[in-house]
Amino acid sequence: MTNIEPLREFVFGFTRLFETHSDAASLQKVGAELLKTLVSRDDWLPETYTRPHPERYSQYLLHCDPLERFSVVSFVWGPGQKTPLHDHRVWGLIGMLRGKESETQFTRRDDGRFEKGETDFLEPGEVAFLAPGVNDYHLVANALPDQTSISIHVYGANIGGVSRAVYDETSGIEKTFISGYSSEDVPNLWDRSRSRAA
Numbered sequence: 001m002t003n004i005e006p007l008r009e010f011v012f013g014f015t016r017l018f019e020t021h022s023d024a025a026s027l028q029k030v031g032a033e034l035l036k037t038l039v040s041r042d043d044w045l046p047e048t049y050t051r052p053h054p055e056r057y058s059q060y061l062l063h064c065d066p067l068e069r070f071s072v073v074s075f076v077w078g079p080g081q082k083t084p085l086h087d088h089r090v091w092g093l094i095g096m097l098r099g100k101e102s103e104t105q106f107t108r109r110d111d112g113r114f115e116k117g118e119t120d121f122l123e124p125g126e127v128a129f130l131a132p133g134v135n136d137y138h139l140v141a142n143a144l145p146d147q148t149s150i151s152i153h154v155y156g157a158n159i160g161g162v163s164r165a166v167y168d169e170t171s172g173i174e175k176t177f178i179s180g181y182s183s184e185d186v187p188n189l190w191d192r193s194r195s196r197a198a
Helices: 005-020 024-038 193-197
Strands: 058-064 071-077 092-098 101-108 114-122 127-130 138-142 149-155 163-167 174-178
Touching: 005 024, 005 058, 005 071, 024 092, 024 127, 024 149, 071 138, 092 101
Parallel strands: none
Antiparallel strands: 058 071, 071 149, 092 127, 092 149, 101 114, 101 138, 163 174
């Protein structure tokens, strides 16, 4: 059985940040260190939340703060899978757990069209930042052609319920969406009966 104690400790730690950090920038800065600790090991994510979908990437909810101040999600990418160009409209952190991701940034011009920027790669244990108005437009892909990649995302809202948008790269035409989640189940962080029985 997978020991989800590291995830539970991460949720405890991140929840406590809201007692002492009122702005997104400081939450992200300190939260990034917590996320870096979480993704520094790859032995805690239950197998149910590591399964790729054959046709598209999966977005599994791991935890949503009761006040929807943040959510924790595992993104699972099959070989060759990628997102369209999209935004988030809330702050975010991305921690690479397994495999490798590519992230291509875009800048929106005054005429509504997009200018393609650099592509960076995220390796296991690394953490990246997202912020509206700074670097909120991007396209993400599994950088490995023959294996699954998994990243752990933390967003400043219940990301599955946020109205966001995907964009046509050439015209800039916007289409709104609400992502939801790939699974209706979330891991039970609060049942310690099995670990205590062991």
